[in-house]
Amino acid sequence: MFASKRLSKELSKLHDHLPPGIELIQADDFAEWLMDIRVIDSNPLYQDEVYRLKFSFSQSYPIEAPEVVFVKDATHPIPWHPHVYSNGIICLDLLDRQGWSPVHNVESICVSLQSMLTSNTKKERPPGDEQFVKYNTQRPRDINFVFHDNQV
Amino acid sequence: MASPSPIPYDRRSSRASSTAGQPASDLLVVGGPPNSPSPLELFLRASNLPSSKTRISKIPPDLHMLEYVSSCDTNLICLICHSPFDKPVKLACDHYFCRDCLDHAFEVQPDGHKTCPTCRGRVDTDTGVLPVPKILEKMLDELVVKCPNTKSGCTWVDSRVNVNDHVMLYCEYTLVECPSHECRLPIFQKEFHKGCLHYTLSCEHCHTSLMKKDLEVGYITQRHQKTHCSNRFTACPHCDAEVLRLDLKVHVNDSCPKMVIPCPGTILGCHFTAERTEVIKHENACPMATMAPHFRDQQARIERNEARFEPLARKVGILEDGLSNITNMLYPANPNDSSFPVTNPLDPNHSDAFPPAPLIPTPDFRLPPASFPPVPPTNDQSQTPFNNPSQPPFDSQVHHLLTLHDSLRDEVSRIANALTDLEGRTNMMIINENQRVKDEMLHTNAAINSMRMQLHWLMSATLHQRTSNSTGTSTARAGGSTSSNSNGNGRAQGASGASTSLGARAEASGTLHAPMRRLSDSTRQDTKL
Numbered sequence: 009m010f011a012s013k014r015l016s017k018e019l020s021k022l023h024d025h026l027p028p029g030i031e032l033i034q035a036d037d038f039a040e041w042l043m044d045i046r047v048i049d050s051n052p053l054y055q056d057e058v059y060r061l062k063f064s065f066s067q068s069y070p071i072e073a074p075e076v077v078f079v080k081d082a083t084h085p086i087p088w089h090p091h092v093y094s095n096g097i098i099c100l101d102l103l104d105r106q107g108w109s110p111v112h113n114v115e116s117i118c119v120s121l122q123s124m125l126t127s128n129t130k131k132e133r134p135p136g137d138e139q140f141v142k143y144n145t146q147r148p149r150d151i152n153f154v155f156h157d158n159q160v
Numbered sequence: 161m162a163s164p165s166p167i168p169y170d171r172r173s174s175r176a177s178s179t180a181g182q183p184a185s186d187l188l189v190v191g192g193p194p195n196s197p198s199p200l201e202l203f204l205r206a207s208n209l210p211s212s213k214t215r216i217s218k219i220p221p222d223l224h225m226l227e228y229v230s231s232c233d234t235n236l237i238c239l240i241c242h243s244p245f246d247k248p249v250k251l252a253c254d255h256y257f258c259r260d261c262l263d264h265a266f267e268v269q270p271d272g273h274k275t276c277p278t279c280r281g282r283v284d285t286d287t288g289v290l291p292v293p294k295i296l297e298k299m300l301d302e303l304v305v306k307c308p309n310t311k312s313g314c315t316w317v318d319s320r321v322n323v324n325d326h327v328m329l330y331c332e333y334t335l336v337e338c339p340s341h342e343c344r345l346p347i348f349q350k351e352f353h354k355g356c357l358h359y360t361l362s363c364e365h366c367h368t369s370l371m372k373k374d375l376e377v378g379y380i381t382q383r384h385q386k387t388h389c390s391n392r393f394t395a396c397p398h399c400d401a402e403v404l405r406l407d408l409k410v411h412v413n414d415s416c417p418k419m420v421i422p423c424p425g426t427i428l429g430c431h432f433t434a435e436r437t438e439v440i441k442h443e444n445a446c447p448m449a450t451m452a453p454h455f456r457d458q459q460a461r462i463e464r465n466e467a468r469f470e471p472l473a474r475k476v477g478i479l480e481d482g483l484s485n486i487t488n489m490l491y492p493a494n495p496n497d498s499s500f501p502v503t504n505p506l507d508p509n510h511s512d513a514f515p516p517a518p519l520i521p522t523p524d525f526r527l528p529p530a531s532f533p534p535v536p537p538t539n540d541q542s543q544t545p546f547n548n549p550s551q552p553p554f555d556s557q558v559h560h561l562l563t564l565h566d567s568l569r570d571e572v573s574r575i576a577n578a579l580t581d582l583e584g585r586t587n588m589m590i591i592n593e594n595q596r597v598k599d600e601m602l603h604t605n606a607a608i609n610s611m612r613m614q615l616h617w618l619m620s621a622t623l624h625q626r627t628s629n630s631t632g633t634s635t636a637r638a639g640g641s642t643s644s645n646s647n648g649n650g651r652a653q654g655a656s657g658a659s660t661s662l663g664a665r666a667e668a669s670g671t672l673h674a675p676m677r678r679l680s681d682s683t684r685q686d687t688k689l
């Protein structure tokens with residue numbers, strides 16, 4: 009109940025106004041939304057690419073963080089970033105249990121990810137990406153990331 | 161709740177929470193729409209039910225779900241629930257949240273490490289959660305919201321502070337449990353008194369089963385027949401057009417092209433009657449149809465005026481009645497005074513409509529000969545020629561009225577003069593009389609005073625004599641003591657006589673009775689003056 013109330017408010021706001029480079033693709037229910045983000049400055053790493061984000065909300069959103077991953081399909085690649093695994097899982101303190109705060113919202117997450125990409129210059133994956141992608145069965149929110157870099 | 165900090169809840173929330181805490185059997189509906197049962201009735205009804213069945217419970221409105229009419233200042237919006245604050249609290253770091261939202265946020269944080277959701281500053285749940293400024297609560301109270309039952313048909317819109325009362329007490333669309341024993345389905349409060357409406361009926365057009373309660377609510381019926389009913393269209397019997405059943409009557413009356421109607425000029429005598437399309441063509445050519453609207457306007461105006469005229473006529477009748485009564489009262493009937501019959505030429509039946517009092521056989525308008533002051537008969541004829549029986553009657557009613565008016569005015573001024581005169585005389589008389597009475601009063605006063613003085617003298621003299629007699633030799637010092645005694649006696653006896661000699665006598669009596677004498681002397685002189 010709490011989650012749907014809050015999400016309906018966010019949704020009506022997103023329909024009203026969206027920051028540049030962010031687009032609402034699908035929000036049919038209050039469980040899973042799709043958003044597209046795009047880097048708006050001329051970072052050559054991400055030029056002309058659009059990335060698709062999947063938000064999964066639990067019943068206790070916004071008290072609990074939503075699960076946010078990049079999804080890959082024919083037109084939407086996974087962006088290169090030292091905190092983004094090649095399966096789309098994002099290692100961002102904002103989305104971690106410790107780092108999350110209920111004052112964040114879908115829009116602010118999108119903006120944070122957008123700026124995370126904007127400021128990046130390294131075309132690389134996190135260390136141990138292959139291993140992680142191969143063996144990880146945990147859901148993103150249950151992974152205890154060690155935040156090795158605070159400059160995101 | 162994770163943080164039972166001592167925050168004073170505001171009035172509204174405490175009421176709401178106390179209501180929520182009560183057992184359901186105490187929750188009676190107080191108030192409601194005028195056609196709903198009175199609270200007493202409801203109470204009786206509820207108390208007749210077995211206690212387990214008493215369940216007219218209402219849920220207080222959730223402020224987070226309200227629809228706000230105007231957009232709300234972003235500073236009044238809680239960052240957790242994204243709604244205007246409900247029971248806001250303030251953290252030491254100056255960040256504001258709804259009480260409930262903050263509790264939810266704290267729930268997932270480890271004990272002893274509560275942090276502000278906005279700035280992650282440490283929060284001591286015992287002392288760090290503070291009440292908000294009154295002005296903030298005021299601003300929140302004044303936000304205009306719609307009734308949470310708006311979707312059901314309620315049109316209430318008012319300040320948020322009143323929404324709880326509205327929903328709990330007044331809203332007709334608040335859901336309560338069905339009054340039937342067997343049925344626990346919800347029903348609108350305004351239909352509570354109708355008994356259980358949870359049985360199905362079928363729509364008369366499509367035979368779809370509908371809940372009775374849905375048919376009761378007019379707009380749902382309409383919606384069904386407008387948009388849902390599978391049989392909602394029907395063919396017009398005249399033109400075969402598909403129209404909504406609801407609109408059929410309107411269609412036939414106003415727009416059906418095949419309907420046979422008369423020319424609008426009927427009221428002016430056009431006898432043309434045909435299908436609507438034909439009539440429309442005919443209308444352009446028919447002068448009577450062109451005139452019809454104007455005539456209808458005129459007709460309406462005439463009717464309006466007639467309607468207005470009728471009460472006026474009645475009023476005039478009443479006024480005439482009153483006037484004749486007044487006239488009769490002013491100039492009581494003089495049986496001999498039938499020499500000046502002035503009939504009302506405008507209304508010959510007037511006297512029939514208002515039959516005169518038995519003593520007044522004459523018509524209403526008569527001159528008042530009896531009331532004219534005594535004037536010499538010669539003057540009378542010259543001044544008031546109409547008084548002369550030989551004179552012809554007045555040329556017109558107006559003239560008569562004017563003369564009547566003049567004579568009345570003269571009379572009034574005469575009466576006024578007489579009154580002034582009388583008043584002056586009365587005043588003089590009263591003043592004179594007063595003067596006389598005053599004088600008499602003075603005389604009497606003087607007499608009384610002199611009598612009192614004499615009495616005084618007598619008394620003191622007697623007293624003195626007694627004392628001097630009893631003390632005998634001790635008081636008498638000089639040889640003149642006896643003489644003075646006799647002197648005093650003599651004086652006492654003579655007191656009632658000539659008062660003028662008293663001064664001299666007092667002088668002569670010397671210093672022996674100084675105090676007494678001086679006293680009486682002075683008094684005496686006062687009264688003499």
Ligand SMILES: [Zn+2]
Binds near residue numbers: 238242
């Ligand atoms: Zn809130």
Ligand SMILES: [Zn+2]
Binds near residue numbers: 278
């Ligand atoms: Zn704070």
Ligand SMILES: [Zn+2]
Binds near residue numbers: 326333334
């Ligand atoms: Zn209402």
Ligand SMILES: [Zn+2]
Binds near residue numbers: 343344355358
């Ligand atoms: Zn029922």
Ligand SMILES: [Zn+2]
Binds near residue numbers: 366367368
């Ligand atoms: Zn139907």
Ligand SMILES: [Zn+2]
Binds near residue numbers: 396397400401417418
């Ligand atoms: Zn028709």
Ligand SMILES: [Zn+2]
Binds near residue numbers: 423430442448449
């Ligand atoms: Zn005609």
